[in-house]
Amino acid sequence: MSSAQRPDSFGRFGKFGGKYVPETLMHALEELENAFNSLAADEDFQRESSLFCEADGEGPLIYLKREDLNHTGAHKINNAVAQALLAKRLGKKRIIAETGAGQHGVATATVCARFGLECVIYMGAQDMERQALNVFRMRLLGAEVRVVHSGTATLKDATSEAIRDWVTNVETTHYILGSVAGPHPYPMMVREFHAVIGKETRKQALEKWGGKPDVLVACVGGGSNAMGLFHEFVDDKDVRLIGVEAAGFGLDSGKHAATLTKGEVGVLHGAMSYLLQDEDGQIVEPHSISAGLDYPGVGPEHSFLKDLGRAEYHSITDEEALEAFKRLSRLEGIIPALETSHALAYLEKLCPSLPNGSKVVLNCSGRGDKDVQTAIKYLKV
Amino acid sequence: MACCNVETIFGLGNIGRKLQVFPSHNYKASVISCVAVGPSQTPQVPWKLVFHEKERSLLSNEKYGIYGGKFVPETLISPLTKLDYEFNSALRDPLFQMELEVTLRDYVGRETPLYFAQRLTDYYKSINRGTGPDIYLKREDLNHGGAHKINNAIAQAMLAKRMGCKSVMAATGAGQHGVATAAACAKLSLECTIFMGSLDMERQPSNVLLMKHLGAKVKSVNGNFKDAVSEGIRNWVNDLETSYFLAGAAVGPHPCPTMVREFQSIIGKETRKQAMEKWGGKPDVLVACVGSGSNALGLFHEFILDQDVRLIGVEAGGTGLDSGKHSATMARGEVGVYHGAMSYLLQDEEGQIIGPHSIGVGLEYPGVSPELSYLKDIGRAEFSSVTDEQALEAYKRLCRLEGIFPALESSHALAFLGKLCSTLKDGEKVVVNLSGRGDKDAAAVFNHTPKHE
Numbered sequence: 001m002s003s004a005q006r007p008d009s010f011g012r013f014g015k016f017g018g019k020y021v022p023e024t025l026m027h028a029l030e031e032l033e034n035a036f037n038s039l040a041a042d043e044d045f046q047r048e049s050s051l052f053c054e055a056d057g058e059g060p061l062i063y064l065k066r067e068d069l070n071h072t073g074a075h076k077i078n079n080a081v082a083q084a085l086l087a088k089r090l091g092k093k094r095i096i097a098e099t100g101a102g103q104h105g106v107a108t109a110t111v112c113a114r115f116g117l118e119c120v121i122y123m124g125a126q127d128m129e130r131q132a133l134n135v136f137r138m139r140l141l142g143a144e145v146r147v148v149h150s151g152t153a154t155l156k157d158a159t160s161e162a163i164r165d166w167v168t169n170v171e172t173t174h175y176i177l178g179s180v181a182g183p184h185p186y187p188m189m190v191r192e193f194h195a196v197i198g199k200e201t202r203k204q205a206l207e208k209w210g211g212k213p214d215v216l217v218a219c220v221g222g223g224s225n226a227m228g229l230f231h232e233f234v235d236d237k238d239v240r241l242i243g244v245e246a247a248g249f250g251l252d253s254g255k256h257a258a259t260l261t262k263g264e265v266g267v268l269h270g271a272m273s274y275l276l277q278d279e280d281g282q283i284v285e286p287h288s289i290s291a292g293l294d295y296p297g298v299g300p301e302h303s304f305l306k307d308l309g310r311a312e313y314h315s316i317t318d319e320e321a322l323e324a325f326k327r328l329s330r331l332e333g334i335i336p337a338l339e340t341s342h343a344l345a346y347l348e349k350l351c352p353s354l355p356n357g358s359k360v361v362l363n364c365s366g367r368g369d370k371d372v373q374t375a376i377k378y379l380k381v
Numbered sequence: 382m383a384c385c386n387v388e389t390i391f392g393l394g395n396i397g398r399k400l401q402v403f404p405s406h407n408y409k410a411s412v413i414s415c416v417a418v419g420p421s422q423t424p425q426v427p428w429k430l431v432f433h434e435k436e437r438s439l440l441s442n443e444k445y446g447i448y449g450g451k452f453v454p455e456t457l458i459s460p461l462t463k464l465d466y467e468f469n470s471a472l473r474d475p476l477f478q479m480e481l482e483v484t485l486r487d488y489v490g491r492e493t494p495l496y497f498a499q500r501l502t503d504y505y506k507s508i509n510r511g512t513g514p515d516i517y518l519k520r521e522d523l524n525h526g527g528a529h530k531i532n533n534a535i536a537q538a539m540l541a542k543r544m545g546c547k548s549v550m551a552a553t554g555a556g557q558h559g560v561a562t563a564a565a566c567a568k569l570s571l572e573c574t575i576f577m578g579s580l581d582m583e584r585q586p587s588n589v590l591l592m593k594h595l596g597a598k599v600k601s602v603n604g605n606f607k608d609a610v611s612e613g614i615r616n617w618v619n620d621l622e623t624s625y626f627l628a629g630a631a632v633g634p635h636p637c638p639t640m641v642r643e644f645q646s647i648i649g650k651e652t653r654k655q656a657m658e659k660w661g662g663k664p665d666v667l668v669a670c671v672g673s674g675s676n677a678l679g680l681f682h683e684f685i686l687d688q689d690v691r692l693i694g695v696e697a698g699g700t701g702l703d704s705g706k707h708s709a710t711m712a713r714g715e716v717g718v719y720h721g722a723m724s725y726l727l728q729d730e731e732g733q734i735i736g737p738h739s740i741g742v743g744l745e746y747p748g749v750s751p752e753l754s755y756l757k758d759i760g761r762a763e764f765s766s767v768t769d770e771q772a773l774e775a776y777k778r779l780c781r782l783e784g785i786f787p788a789l790e791s792s793h794a795l796a797f798l799g800k801l802c803s804t805l806k807d808g809e810k811v812v813v814n815l816s817g818r819g820d821k822d823a824a825a826v827f828n829h830t831p832k833h834e
Binding site: 066068069070071073109110111112113114116133136137140141142325326329330331332333334335368369372373375376379 | 487490500520523524527563564566567568590591593594777781782784785820823827
C-alpha cells in the first residue's frame with residue numbers, strides 16, 4: 001500500500017489504527033474527516049522554518065530543521081492552527097485538548113485566543129505541578145485548565161478525561177488531539193498538518209545540495225513531529241527513516257517510554273498500536289525525563305512503518321539526552337527541547353556508521369527554554 | 382530599494398581591507414564570478430551593499446547633530462577607531478555580507494513575518510466608534526533567542542571573529558542581549574563573558590540559566606544594567622588585544638551606536654518590502670518601545686527620510702512620570718555625557734545619574750541612543766511613555782486576543798495603541814515592533830496578578 005493510500009477508509013495502517021470508540025463518537029469522527037478533506041491550509045501562520053547546517057570534518061553533514069523557531073517554540077502549532085480552522089469550519093465554538101508537558105496545551109490555547117474560541121485543557125495533577133508556569137501561560141491566554149486526578153494523574157489520564165468530555169459535548173466541541181494517535185481520522189489529519197515539515201525539507205534540500213536527505217532523524221513520543229518529517233519521504237526508498245524513543249533509566253529498568261522497542265500490540269485511546277502493557281493488558285506507567293515523550297502508546301502509522309521495516313526505531317536514555325542537550329547548546333548556541341535532545345543523542349551512534357558527506361536531517365522539534373530548570377539540576381552548570 | 386537595483390561596489394583588487402569611498406557608477410561587477418560559495422550557500426546577490434549618497438551623512442557620522450561622539454579615555458580611542466574601520470570594511474565585503482545573510486536566514490530564522498493582528502485591530506475599533514487603524518506586528522519575537530537582539534549579536538560576533546578576537550564580553554539588562562551573545566559565541570566558538578546586574582539577575586533568572594547552558598561565564602555586578610556596562614567596559618580595557626566588547630544597545634562611543642543600528646536596520650528593510658507586498662504602500666505609523674533604542678532604530682532607520690511615515694518611540698513610565706520611578710529619558714532627561722556619548726539622560730541637578738525603574742527590565746536605562754536624541758530635537762520622531770500598569774494590561778490583552786506573549790518591554794509599545802488609535806483615521810497602517818517574546822516575563826506577570834484571575 002503506497003503512502004498516498006494510507007490510511008485506508010477505515011483508518012487502518014495495515015492492522016494498526018482504526019476507530020475503537022463508543023458509538024456516540026462515530027458521527028463526530030465522520031464529520032471531522034469530511035471537513036478535513038475539504039480544508040485548505042491557512043497561509044498566515046505558515047512560515048518556512050529554516051534548514052540549518054553545520055559542516056563537520058569527516059562524516060555526515062548534519063542539518064537541523066528549525067521547528068524550534070515556530071511561534072510558541074515547537075512544531076505543535078502546525079497542527080493546532082489547522083485544527084482550530086477546521087473546528088471553525090464545523091461551526092464548533094468550544095475546543096478541548098489534553099496536554100502532558102504543556103506545549104500542546106499552550107499551542108492550543110494560543111490558537112483559541114487567536115480565533116476567539118472557548119478553550120478547555122485537561123492536564124494531569126502531577127504534570128501541573130512540574131509545569132506550573134505552562135499552566136499560568138495557558139490561563140493568561142484565556143484557557144481553562146482542568147486538573148485530572150484519576151489514574152496516575154499524567155498524560156494518558158488527561159487524554160482519557162478529554163475523550164470523556166468529548167463524548168458528552170460532541171455537538172458543540174472539537175477535540176484537538178496533539179499527536180498522531182487516537183481514532184481515525186486523527187492520525188491521518190495530524191500527520192497531514194505536520195507534513196509541511198517534510199515538504200519544506202525536500203524543497204530546501206534541493207536548493208542547498210541539489211538532492212534528497214540520506215537519513216532523517218526525529219524523536220518519537222506520540223510520533224507527530226516524526227511523521228511530519230518522514231511522511232513526504234516514505235515512498236523514497238533511498239531515504240532512511242529513524243525514530244528515537246525515550247529509554248528513560250534504561251530499557252531493562254522498566255522505567256522508560258520505548259513503546260516500539262518494548263511494547264506489544266493493543267488498543268489504547270481509540271486505536272490499535274504498540275503500547276506498553278503488562279501481562280494483564282493494563283497500561284504500564286512510562287518514564288522519561290522529557291514530558292513530551294512520556295506516553296505509553298505511539299501513533300499507529302509508526303507501528304505500521306516499523307513492522308513493514310520502512311522505518312527503524314531506537315532509544316536513548318535520560319542521561320544521553322541531557323548530554324546532547326548540553327552539546328548542542330555549547331556547539332551551536334541552540335538550546336533544544338529535551339524531547340529533541342533524544343534525536344540529537346542518537347547522532348553519536350549514527351554518525352560513525354555513515355559515509356563521508358552523507359546528508360542527515362534532524363528535526364529540531366522544539367526549543368529548550370522550558371527545560372533549563374530540569375537540566376540545571378542534572379548538569380551542574 | 383528592490384534587489385535588482387543593487388550595484389556591487391568593488392573591483393577585483395579592492396575586496397575587503399581598504400576603507401575608500403567608491404563612486405558607484407565606476408564599478409558594476411557580477412558577484413557570482415568573484416565569490417567562493419561554500420557547501421551550504423546558494424549564490425545570491427547581496428542586496429545590502431548599496432549606500433546611497435543621501436544616506437552617507439546618517440551612516441558614517443560620529444555625531445548626530447550634537448549627540449554621539451567618543452567621550453572616552455585616551456586608551457580607548459585607538460581600539461574604537463580600529464573597530465570603526467573594521468566595521469566599515471565588513472559592510473563593504475561581499476563575502477561577509479553573504480555569510481551574514483545566510484546566517485540570518487538559517488540560524489536566526491529571518492525574515493520575520495509582518496503579522497496583521499485582526500483581533501487587536503477589531504478591539505481598538507470597537508472602543509472607538511467602529512473606526513481605527515489596521516495594526517500590524519513585526520514579529521521580532523520569532524527570532525532565534527526570542528528577541529531582536531540576535532540580529533546585532535550574531536553580526537558583531539562574526540565581526541569579532543573576522544578581527545581575530547578570541548573572546549567576547551558583553552553587558553546585559555533583561556538578559557536577552559546576553560543570551561543572544563552567548564548563542565552567537567557558542568556558534569562561532571568564541572569565549573564569552575556576560576556582565577549582569579545582581580538586581581537584574583534576580584528578576585530574570587531564566588535568562589541567566591540560558592546563558593550558562595550556552596557556555597558563557599556570567600559575572601554578577603552590584604546594581605543593574607548601567608553598572609554592568611561600566612564593569613564590562615572596565616574589563617574590556619584590560620584586554621584590548623584579543624577581546625571584543627559586544628554592545629547590545631545603540632548607545633556608547635562611536636562606532637557602537639552606528640554599528641548596532643546598522644545591524645538592526647534589517648527590521649525596517651524587511652518591513653518596507655513586506656508592506657509593499659501586503660498593501661502596496663508604506664506604513665503610516667511606526668511604534669516601538671525605547672530603552673536604549675536598538676529595536677526602535679532598527680525599525681525606524683529605513684524610513685527616516687520618508688517624511689510621511691510617523692515615528693513614535695514609547696518609553697517606560699514606571700510608576701508614573703512624577704513619581705520619580707521611571708525610565709522616561711526623553712520626557713524628563715537633560716543633555717549630558719554618559720558611557721562615552723552625548724545624549725539625553727536622567728540626571729539630577731548635580732549631574733549624578735538617576736537610577737531608572739521599569740517593570741520592563743530591558744527599558745531600564747538612564748540614557749538613550751544619541752541618534753534618537755537627535756531625531757527628537759529635529760522633530761522627526763515623537764516620544765511618549767506608558768506606566769508599568771498599562772504595560773501589564775497590554776501584555777494580557779495581546780495574550781487573550783492574538784495568542785502571542787509580548788515581552789514586557791514590547792508591551793509598552795502595545796500599550797501606547799490605547800492613546801494612538803483614537804487619533805488615527807480608519808484604515809491607516811500602524812506597524813508595532815514586537816521586539817521580543819514574553820515567556821521570560823510570565824513569572825513577573827504572575828506575581829503582579831491578583832490570585833483570583
